[in-house]
Amino acid sequence: MSDFITRLKNITGLNIHKEKLYQASLKVDKEKIRKTLLDLKKEGFLQFTTLTCIDWIEEKTFQLVYHLWHREEKLHLKVKIDIDRDAPIVETVSDIYIVAQTYEREVKEMFGVDFKGNKRLIPFILEDWNEIPPMRRDFNTREYVKDMYETEDRTEEIFKPRWKKYD
Amino acid sequence: MAWNDILKPLSGWKFLFKKPHTIRYPKEDKIPSERYRGIHTNMIDKCIGCGSCEKICMNQAITMKEMDVEVKEGTTNLRPVVDHGRCCYCGLCVDICPTGSLWLSRDYRHLSEDIDTFIIDPNVKEKEREGWQKAPEFSLIPPERGKMEEIPPEKRVKSFMEVFVGYTEPIAKEEAQRCLGCGLCVDACATHMHIPDYLKAIREGNNEEAVRIMFKNNPLSEICGTVCTHFCENVCPVGIIGEPVAIQWEKEFATRTIEDYKKIIDTTIKEKKERVAVVGAGPAGLSFAFYLRLKGYKIDVFEKYEKPGGMMLLGIPSYRLPRKVIEKEIKFITSTGVKIHTGTQIGKKKTFKELLKKYSAVFVATGNTKPYTMGIPGEEGKDTLQAISFLYDVNTGKKIDLKGKKVLVVGGGNVAMDAIRTSRRLGADVYLSYRRREVDMPADELERKEAKEEGIEFMIQTLPIEVIREKGKIKAVKYVPTDMDFSEKGKRPKPVPRMNDVRTLEVDIIIEAIGQGPDLTYLEQEFGESLKIEKGKPVVDKNLMCSIKGLFFGGDMANKQNDIVSAVADGRRAAEGVHNYLQNK
Amino acid sequence: MKQKTEQKKSLNQGGKNMTEEKSIDFFEYFIGPQHPGITGNFGVILNAVGDEIIKAQANPGYLHRAFEKLMEQRMYLQNVPLVCRICVPEPDVNEALYSMAIETLTGIEVPERAKYIRTIVLEMARLAAYLFYFGGTAATLGLYTLPNWSFGDRDYILDLFEELTGARIYHIYMQPGGVRRDLPKDFTKKLYSLLQTLKKRIKEYDGIFFDAALFKKRTKGVGVINKDMAIEYSVTGPNLRASGIAYDIRKDTPYLAYPDINFNVITENEGDFYSRVMVRRREFEEDIKILEQLIDKLPSGEVWNRYPMPLNWKVEKGDVYVKVESTKGEYGYYVVSDGSEKPRRIHVRGPSMTHGIMLLEKLLKGQRIADISPIMFSLDICPPDIDR
Ligand SMILES: Cc1cc2nc3c(=O)[nH]c(=O)nc-3n(C[C@H](O)[C@H](O)[C@H](O)COP(=O)(O)OP(=O)(O)OC[C@H]3O[C@@H](n4cnc5c(N)ncnc54)[C@H](O)[C@@H]3O)c2cc1C
Ligand code: SF4
Numbered sequence A: 001m002s003d004f005i006t007r008l009k010n011i012t013g014l015n016i017h018k019e020k021l022y023q024a025s026l027k028v029d030k031e032k033i034r035k036t037l038l039d040l041k042k043e044g045f046l047q048f049t050t051l052t053c054i055d056w057i058e059e060k061t062f063q064l065v066y067h068l069w070h071r072e073e074k075l076h077l078k079v080k081i082d083i084d085r086d087a088p089i090v091e092t093v094s095d096i097y098i099v100a101q102t103y104e105r106e107v108k109e110m111f112g113v114d115f116k117g118n119k120r121l122i123p124f125i126l127e128d129w130n131e132i133p134p135m136r137r138d139f140n141t142r143e144y145v146k147d148m149y150e151t152e153d154r155t156e157e158i159f160k161p162r163w164k165k166y167d
Numbered sequence B: 001m002a003w004n005d006i007l008k009p010l011s012g013w014k015f016l017f018k019k020p021h022t023i024r025y026p027k028e029d030k031i032p033s034e035r036y037r038g039i040h041t042n043m044i045d046k047c048i049g050c051g052s053c054e055k056i057c058m059n060q061a062i063t064m065k066e067m068d069v070e071v072k073e074g075t076t077n078l079r080p081v082v083d084h085g086r087c088c089y090c091g092l093c094v095d096i097c098p099t100g101s102l103w104l105s106r107d108y109r110h111l112s113e114d115i116d117t118f119i120i121d122p123n124v125k126e127k128e129r130e131g132w133q134k135a136p137e138f139s140l141i142p143p144e145r146g147k148m149e150e151i152p153p154e155k156r157v158k159s160f161m162e163v164f165v166g167y168t169e170p171i172a173k174e175e176a177q178r179c180l181g182c183g184l185c186v187d188a189c190a191t192h193m194h195i196p197d198y199l200k201a202i203r204e205g206n207n208e209e210a211v212r213i214m215f216k217n218n219p220l221s222e223i224c225g226t227v228c229t230h231f232c233e234n235v236c237p238v239g240i241i242g243e244p245v246a247i248q249w250e251k252e253f254a255t256r257t258i259e260d261y262k263k264i265i266d267t268t269i270k271e272k273k274e275r276v277a278v279v280g281a282g283p284a285g286l287s288f289a290f291y292l293r294l295k296g297y298k299i300d301v302f303e304k305y306e307k308p309g310g311m312m313l314l315g316i317p318s319y320r321l322p323r324k325v326i327e328k329e330i331k332f333i334t335s336t337g338v339k340i341h342t343g344t345q346i347g348k349k350k351t352f353k354e355l356l357k358k359y360s361a362v363f364v365a366t367g368n369t370k371p372y373t374m375g376i377p378g379e380e381g382k383d384t385l386q387a388i389s390f391l392y393d394v395n396t397g398k399k400i401d402l403k404g405k406k407v408l409v410v411g412g413g414n415v416a417m418d419a420i421r422t423s424r425r426l427g428a429d430v431y432l433s434y435r436r437r438e439v440d441m442p443a444d445e446l447e448r449k450e451a452k453e454e455g456i457e458f459m460i461q462t463l464p465i466e467v468i469r470e471k472g473k474i475k476a477v478k479y480v481p482t483d484m485d486f487s488e489k490g491k492r493p494k495p496v497p498r499m500n501d502v503r504t505l506e507v508d509i510i511i512e513a514i515g516q517g518p519d520l521t522y523l524e525q526e527f528g529e530s531l532k533i534e535k536g537k538p539v540v541d542k543n544l545m546c547s548i549k550g551l552f553f554g555g556d557m558a559n560k561q562n563d564i565v566s567a568v569a570d571g572r573r574a575a576e577g578v579h580n581y582l583q584n585k
Numbered sequence C: 001m002k003q004k005t006e007q008k009k010s011l012n013q014g015g016k017n018m019t020e021e022k023s024i025d026f027f028e029y030f031i032g033p034q035h036p037g038i039t040g041n042f043g044v045i046l047n048a049v050g051d052e053i054i055k056a057q058a059n060p061g062y063l064h065r066a067f068e069k070l071m072e073q074r075m076y077l078q079n080v081p082l083v084c085r086i087c088v089p090e091p092d093v094n095e096a097l098y099s100m101a102i103e104t105l106t107g108i109e110v111p112e113r114a115k116y117i118r119t120i121v122l123e124m125a126r127l128a129a130y131l132f133y134f135g136g137t138a139a140t141l142g143l144y145t146l147p148n149w150s151f152g153d154r155d156y157i158l159d160l161f162e163e164l165t166g167a168r169i170y171h172i173y174m175q176p177g178g179v180r181r182d183l184p185k186d187f188t189k190k191l192y193s194l195l196q197t198l199k200k201r202i203k204e205y206d207g208i209f210f211d212a213a214l215f216k217k218r219t220k221g222v223g224v225i226n227k228d229m230a231i232e233y234s235v236t237g238p239n240l241r242a243s244g245i246a247y248d249i250r251k252d253t254p255y256l257a258y259p260d261i262n263f264n265v266i267t268e269n270e271g272d273f274y275s276r277v278m279v280r281r282r283e284f285e286e287d288i289k290i291l292e293q294l295i296d297k298l299p300s301g302e303v304w305n306r307y308p309m310p311l312n313w314k315v316e317k318g319d320v321y322v323k324v325e326s327t328k329g330e331y332g333y334y335v336v337s338d339g340s341e342k343p344r345r346i347h348v349r350g351p352s353m354t355h356g357i358m359l360l361e362k363l364l365k366g367q368r369i370a371d372i373s374p375i376m377f378s379l380d381i382c383p384p385d386i387d388r
């Protein structure tokens, strides 16, 4: 696997880090994502495993992680890009990997990231959704559930220190 | 495609007359497996109400409700009530429950249109229908505490250096993780230190915050971290499944990372004009002075000995409590502006009455100085020592040589432990006589273990009855073994001496460590009848004020526990009391 | 229902106006969402001319329970009872993956015995899931004897699960560092004798179903995925093997006890409905062999290396992707930790996300309405892992 990574580094000029298990990761600029994936597909990363979005709200970025799998070399590659949380838009890869279309649809719906060029960014799971995209960190599930279903949230009560009476 | 393939499916007909393998409900019933995770059951008397089950449950299915149960030491009156509409029967609550009182039964049927019936009170008296139960090796609480390095016994008996090396940062953090956050320890601590809070700060690596939390309730935190009687650890529920969280060592670790408390603790003071006097610079007097000083009062502390510290300095040997620790904390207390007048005994030249006139209030904490004696024939003599005076001599630097001498120490408390281990360090062969069983000893388990490691012989369940002297010098001690009498329920078992089985042990010196009481002679002389005394101790109200206005008592001389934290707690309470008293005057 | 129509509208807008594309009249059908022949609620919106489907749009979302969001709000251990609920027929892969991810992040070692026990559980779950699958496929074809048999036999596996884990479906048995309890007394014996019964039973299944002319005739050449298409659509698991690609995560990047086990990767070449069923049918026997080996080789010793007290447990910063071979394909967990008591992000990669949307839509095009359920079931789509 390490040989392959070195070879890959030489060919594509990408800075790939080997990680635990069968994994490696790679960070590229948002603009380069299409070129990178095209290069990688040529090198044999034929399986698009999944696309994850992580909301680093503190740093005001969304991190998109494209998971690719190379069957012969047994390498799971995580290609990461950071995008601005306030203007979340990135070019689609759904023409490079067909199935990416579905994953982009999901990310669009759950995080509100736009994929330029994806032909089918239509609603996926949610119905009549008027709030901010629900998987964003600033969407408060507990508040939502409280209003929606009128249930009580006892978290605070449960973790309230009993010993405050001695203050 | 073969003909065969068309006919083959007919083979299914062969089952037509076979017995069905399904369960014919309701004639037959399936009994769930032994590990089945069904509806909760909780032994109400075994449960201590720690609330861990409530915390681990991610569905908030458990609510701790106040119930009519007896609240013993280390328990609360809270018991779990389970909402089965929310429960997912994961059994995490069972696996974290430290007592094992909670289990999932093999009942799983509950049908009702009324959703309120799904809230079930699982508390029962007897065990029944056990399904998924606590398995000690799978308890979610790590049973072992972080290892503390200690100096090996052969090395430590040769000097008075500190036995324990102290926690390192990683171990301290790991140990602090074991805290369940139940707060039973806070109830048990005399001064109610906010233990879960400072453990949290420690595991987050914020030792400064931890120390700030400690000092809110205890200005002698480092000393307590070193030698406290740690009632908190005794009630820690983690102790039920393994070793309790090392609260004391955590405290020691955090305080020792701080070099100067002044830098991290806010001691800005808004001055008031009232002056308050303190008699005795032991832990009670010192913490009283600290907290009242923070409220702005001017404080004068009068101490008989030439150094402040009380029994911590004069009683506790330095291998347990290094002197620099005492100095560090007292330095911090005096840095707030508390004045300590050493070498000033009250009751002789200066009287209590004078103080009461000069000051707005007086807090007296002169400790226990009068040792009890056994009262057996042949006891009196120069070679029968009292533990506290013996330790006083050692601690004040008097040269005492016990090399090759045979020493018998009588008693089973912490003072006795100090006496035996100090004598051992001075070169003596030491025997310890205690009249009850070893489990009854008030002395700390760890100290007993260490003492044994240091080569001290424990004579458990023995009672000295006579001292044999030759030319005035002790030659031997006559003693008898005892039997335990458990007849009085709910009380400590009574030792019954076996008088017909007298044995002798040759010894050179006897040290008595069977307790001490306060010396109130000066006070009695000055105040006479107007000072109410009961069982040798002055009677005080909840503010710790006695029958004389403006005169407060605390520490060993007023409380029952006779340890440092209780003294600190008294000091803190009296500071509150004095403040209230002066505000309302 | 009203809401659904609104969504339908938007679906049509997004996917171009159909009538423009083809100037013939078509009907719009809604298949589902009440278990349209698969294990969960799921819908397909069809445009059909007569009996022929000209366009199919998958319509998931009826089982969305926001697991990924919930997991971000719970302490690490509290997620253990949650994850298994993502997939009903085969919940154990979720437990195994979640535990494996946390173990890789924290470096907690799993004792050998625990690895074996986990593998046993996974393989038992695989058998159970395949029995479910066999019954389901037969049912979608209108052959109702097999489901009665196979669901009954599956219950014997569930009985063993109940004995081992205390629960029948959602076992909540694996936890980071190992498993929650050791095997009960005589467990391996009981399992062994059950395996012998199943061996016999699968032959009986052959008679009424797998060898039956009806089945063969109905399924051969239906819903073909050829090799190229399988690769293009990132197909995984038995569906991929049915298209002739010998790829199995258990073999390629072996986890748990699989490195010690001998087994064959089963493939079929046609890539059609029949191959997809037969791959699983043959794997069933292979799995029985795997289980027998596991029982033989089961080491003794500890079954759990503990983690810190769960209420205060912080997991090291980092991210990790772990995957296992489930009966439906590659199942993966991507766990991101920011060093606090709660995970930053857990992404569940269910195999049905790839199989159930684009691949299904592609396969259904040009098929008959009566083939929808069988094709869906043959792909072993599990809607709960699409929605999560
Ligand atoms: C050997 C020994 C070991 C112990 N070990 C532990 C232990 O490990 N952990 C623990 O928690 N507790 C321990 N204790 C108990 C603890 O030391 C006492 O409970 C605590 O010191 C009591 O504090 P105090 O302030 O009430 O009195 P003291 O500490 O006794 O202080 C009283 C002070 O008042 C002074 N004084 C007395 N009379 C006058 C007067 N007339 N005028 C002016 N000053 C006066 C004394 O010189 C003394 O300094 C031990 C005690 C002994 C004797
Ligand atoms: S964890 Fe156990 S002991 Fe604690 S409150 Fe719950 S049932 Fe009682």
Ligand code: SF4
Pocket (backbone or CB within 6 Å): B056, B057, B058, B059, B060, B061, B062, B082, B086, B087, B088, B089, B090, B091, B092, B093, B094
């Ligand atoms: S079994 Fe699980 S869900 Fe039910 S009360 Fe216990 S911890 Fe909560």
